[in-house]
Amino acid sequence: MATIVELPLETYAGPVEPDWCPGCGDFGVLKAVKMAAGKVGVAPKDLVIVSGIGCSSNLPGFIHAYGVHSLHGRAVAVASGIKLANTDLTVVITGGDGDGYGIGIGHFIHAMRRNLDLTYVVMNNQVYGLTTGQASPTTMKEMRTKSTPRGNVELPINPIALALVSGATYVARAFSGEPNHMAELIAGGIQHKGFALIDVFSPCVTYNKLNTYPWFKQRVYKLEDEPDYRPSDVQAALEKSFEWGDRIPLGLFYKDEQPTYEDSEPAFRLGPLVRHKLGVDEALFQSLVEELV
Ligand SMILES: Cc1ncc(C[n+]2csc(CCOP(=O)(O)OP(=O)(O)O)c2C)c(N)n1
Ligand code: SF4
Ligand SMILES: [Mg+2]
Structure with missing residues (x-):
């Protein structure tokens, strides 16, 4: 195993x-x-942060690394392409609940069942923040929002349960009120070989007046403090994923080692695609470039 040389926080200070x-x-x-990123020692030149659209999706602009601020709901698709083109890169997706669990939910599920080696950090504030406070797929039932003035009649999506049944091999939940704990979980997700979801309670202080810092602080507890909890047991993880109310679990719900898509797909046997020979001569290559660019 390669030795990890940790990097200081300033390494990633954005302009x-x-x-x-x-x-x-x-x-x-x-x-x-x-x-x-510092804990796992990934240099900015080897790190790509990909997002969709939303307040949370602006994150790649605030960190020194490669970044793609893509289209609403398409962050996972863009990140999948980047990872498959160059499997040597560390690819982290950052976005919101609307972006990932609403318009982007199809990409999310398929990336998990493929077990692509991606780390997905969802800033779940249970509203559409950027568009000024409409209900999102994780808004609680009966909550009043701009788009649900008489109360939300829809059941919220359960991202942890969805990830567990869709084949994600690292499933965790964090809270913005506990950044050190969150950093451990994200570092674990980056180091994990396979699809890692870190769903984060990241309060929108402007448009969500229900799920606030104090609301979470009164309820959250850590799975690692439960003496009998084992993150290798998917049934136990599923059971915990439904716990919501007076007590809400944070931490690592589930972790499993399974072959990744990149490990299984024969096209990658010769290494990352970017290093494969194209199999076309220089003249043909130039004519293709001229035609397409
Ligand atoms: C195709 C498309 N549909 C709708 C929008 C409008 N839109 C921009 S951000 C957003 C929701 C963002 O919510 P979320 O992902 O939860 O991010 P937050 O702002 O809460 O961090 C919507 C609906 C868009 N930009 N593109
Ligand atoms: S508090 Fe809400 S509206 Fe303000 S930046 Fe955060 S998510 Fe957006
Ligand atoms: Mg949101």
Whole structure:
């Protein structure tokens, strides 16, 4: 196993300061992503952060690494392409609940069942923040929002349960009020070979007046403090994923070692695609470039 040389937080300091509302949970996530990258010692040149659209999806602009601010709901698809083109890169997806669990849910499920080696950090604030507070797929039932003035009639998606049944091999939940704990979970996800979901309670202090920091602080507890909890037991993880109310679990729900898509797909036997010979001569290559660019 290669020796890890940890890197300081400043390694990832971006040139642009975040423009999130003061107190937004996404500040804690940005810090935790930088801490996690430093813990696993990934240099900015080997790190790609991919997002969709939303307040949370602005994160790649605030960190020193390669970044793609893609289309709404397409972050997982873009990240899949990047990872498959160059399996040597560390690819981290960052986005919101609307982006990932709404418009992007198809990509999310298929990436998990393929067990692509990606780390997905979802800043789950249970609303559409950027578009000023409409209900999202994780908004609690009966909550009043701009788009549900008489109360939300839909059941929220359970991202942890969905990830478990879709084949994700690392499933965790964190809270912006605990950035050190979150950084450990994200670092674990980056080091894990396979699809890692870290769903993060990242309060929107402007548009979600229900799921606030105090609301979570009163309820959250850590699975690692439960003496009998084992993250290798998928049934136990599923049971815990439904715990919601007075007590809400944080931490590593589930981890399993399974072959990744990249390990299983014969096209990768000769190494990352970017290093494969194209199999076309220089003249043909140039004519293709001229035709396409
Ligand atoms: C195809 C498309 N549909 C809708 C939108 C409008 N839109 C932008 S961000 C967003 C929701 C963002 O919510 P979330 O992903 O939870 O991010 P947050 O702002 O809460 O961090 C929507 C609906 C869009 N940009 N593109
Ligand atoms: S609107 Fe909400 S999610 Fe967006 S920056 Fe402000 S607090 Fe954060
Ligand atoms: Mg949101």
